[in-house]
Every structure is written in structure tokens, then in C-alpha cells.
Amino acid sequence: MEKIQLKNINKQMKRKDILQNINLDIHGSLGLLGPNGAGKTTLMKIITTLIQPDSGTIQSENLNWENTKEVRKNIGYLPQHFSMYKNITVRECLNHLGNLKGISMHNRSKDILTTAENVNLIDVLDTKIKNLSGGMLRRVGIAQAILGNPKLLIVDEPTVGLDIEERVRFRRLLRKLGRDRHIIISTHIVEDIETTCDSICILKDGKVLQTGSKSDLLDLVRGKVVEDMVDLNDTYLESLRLISTREAGNQYKIRYFSDSVNQNNIVEPALEDAYLYLMKEEDTNDRR
Numbered sequence: 001m002e003k004i005q006l007k008n009i010n011k012q013m014k015r016k017d018i019l020q021n022i023n024l025d026i027h028g029s030l031g032l033l034g035p036n037g038a039g040k041t042t043l044m045k046i047i048t049t050l051i052q053p054d055s056g057t058i059q060s061e062n063l064n065w066e067n068t069k070e071v072r073k074n075i076g077y078l079p080q081h082f083s084m085y086k087n088i089t090v091r092e093c094l095n096h097l098g099n100l101k102g103i104s105m106h107n108r109s110k111d112i113l114t115t116a117e118n119v120n121l122i123d124v125l126d127t128k129i130k131n132l133s134g135g136m137l138r139r140v141g142i143a144q145a146i147l148g149n150p151k152l153l154i155v156d157e158p159t160v161g162l163d164i165e166e167r168v169r170f171r172r173l174l175r176k177l178g179r180d181r182h183i184i185i186s187t188h189i190v191e192d193i194e195t196t197c198d199s200i201c202i203l204k205d206g207k208v209l210q211t212g213s214k215s216d217l218l219d220l221v222r223g224k225v226v227e228d229m230v231d232l233n234d235t236y237l238e239s240l241r242l243i244s245t246r247e248a249g250n251q252y253k254i255r256y257f258s259d260s261v262n263q264n265n266i267v268e269p270a271l272e273d274a275y276l277y278l279m280k281e282e283d284t285n286d287r288r
């Protein structure tokens with residue numbers, strides 16, 4: 001599928017600006033990263049045509065966003081809170097949702113099998129929803145989203161409520177699914193997209209702060225992240241832009257941002273550093 005372009009998307013709700021002038025290209029796997037309330041869910045609902053923007057357009061060469069029926073057929077959506085009737089089996093659930101999606105009975109059973117294989121649900125197809133773990137239930141959510149093989153898959157807060165092992169497995173699955181279709185992963189957890197996405201868009205207060213590849217984002221903070229050993233009662237700590245503090249014997253290892261070029265203890269930045277840097281910069285701009 002050709003890339004999808006969002007141009008000047010604006011949305012107000014109850015006279016509050018929720019999204020302001022969003023310009024974004026979606027191609028391959030995109031991570032939409034931002035704190036709670038940034039506007040991620042609203043943006044995804046606009047892309048899925050569940051809500052309409054006040055202004056702005058979404059364009060793709062082979063899909064007309066004015067034709068909501070056609071767009072919905074080409075989008076799979078896993079909302080933040082996916083739930084299902086507890087007393088039906090996974091197969092019955094997928095059959096029901098496939099039917100709602102308009103997949104013909106003839107194609108449905110085959111599609112369910114292929115999808116279940118793809119997301120590793122084959123062994124639990126005849127298990128009741130109420131007997132699934134959180135990770136398995138998210139897999140059912142993904143399975144229903146990719147039934148019918150949509151060209152764009154949208155996943156909201158993919159790993160919320162999953163334990164560490166399930167998170168890692170689910171991220172691996174998303175990476176695999178992103179090879180064959182565009183995928184948008186919305187999250188406030190940096191690790192969710194760190195190894196999953198080709199490009200990243202950082203959103204805050206309804207505005208795009210930055211878009212780019214992981215290495216573009218790392219370049220923003222390269223040479224600015226410093227690690228040092230300190231006593232926690234050192235008064236100069238208050239003046240630092242701290243990233244983290246970790247206990248290390250009698251002292252503490254601190255990580256912070258510094259703009260001074262003569263720092264000896266500069267370390268290789270992580271994506272989390274770039275995200276925090278942008279958030280702190282924006283807070284400083286807000287206070288000015």
C-alpha cells in the first residue's frame with residue numbers, strides 16, 4: 001500500500017484543542033509516542049474514521065478517506081480496552097467478528113486458521129475466552145484486527161496489563177506483522193516501539209514535537225547525556241536536568257542532560273533519553 005499522509009489535522013472537543021495541525025506520513029511501522037492525554041487515541045480514531053477531524057485531510061494514492069466504508073475495510077484496529085464475551089471460544093469470537101467485518105462465510109474459516117497461525121493461537125482456538133491469559137487475549141484482539149488482511153493495522157497501548165514476558169512476546173509479534181502492512185503502535189512506553197518501529201512520532205498536548213527514525217531521535221541528544229557518581233546530598237543536583245538516579249554502593253549513579261561540551265562522562269544515549277529530553281524541553285517552553 002502507498003503511504004498515508006495526514007495533512008493539517010485539527011480537532012477540538014468541548015472547545016479544547018485536542019489535536020493541532022498534525023502533519024504525518026505513515027509508511028511501514030510507525031510508533032506514536034506520547035504521555036497520557038497527548039491525543040494519540042483521538043488521532044487513531046480519526047485515522048480509523050470513527051471520528052471526524054474539524055479540518056485537515058488524510059490521503060493515500062489507492063484509498064479515498066471520504067469513503068469511510070472502504071477505509072474501514074482496509075484498517076484493522078485493536079483498541080486500548082479490548083474485551084469479548086467470556087463464554088465463547090476463540091474460534092467463535094473470530095467467526096463473529098469476521099462476520100461483522102463482512103468476510104464471507106466461505107472465506108472466514110480459512111482466514112481464521114491463517115490468522116490464528118500467524119499470531120500463534122492455533123492451540124487455543126477451541127478454548128473459551130474466560131480461560132485465556134492477558135497476553136493470549138491481546139493476541140485474540142490482534143487476530144480480530146488482522147482478519148481480512150487489512151493494509152493498515154492500528155494498535156492502541158499494546159502492552160498495558162501484560163506481564164514482562166508477554167510484553168516481549170507481543171512486541172515480537174507486532175514487529176512480524178509490521179513486515180507485511182503499515183502498522184501504527186500508540187503508546188507511552190518507549191520499549192513498545194524501540195525495536196518494533198521504523199519511524200517514531202512524538203506527540204504532546206495535541207502537537208507533534210518530533211518525527212523521524214530512531215537514529216534521528218538519538219542524534220537530538222547525542223553528546224548531551226552524562227553519567228556521574230555522586231552523594232545524593234550534593235546540592236548541585238538540584239540544578240541538573242536529571243534523567244535517572246540509581247543506588248550504587250555508598251553513592252548514586254545519576255544520568256542527566258548537559259549542554260556543556262567539555263563533559264568527560266558523556267554516554268551513548270537511549271531512545272528513552274531522547275523522549276525525556278523532548279518532554280522536558282516542551283515543559284520549559286511552556287513555562288516561558
Ligand SMILES: Nc1ncnc2c1ncn2[C@@H]1O[C@H](COP(=O)(O)OP(=O)(O)OP(=O)(O)O)[C@@H](O)[C@H]1O
Pocket residue numbers: 013014018034035036037038039040041042043
Ligand atoms: N470525548 C471527549 N470530550 C472531551 N475531551 C476529550 C474527549 N476525548 C478525549 N478528550 C481529551 O482529549 C485529550 C487527548 O485524549 P486522548 O485519549 O486522545 O489522549 P491519549 O494520548 O490517547 O492519552 P491516553 O493514553 O490517556 O488515552 C485529553 O485531554 C482528553 O481528556
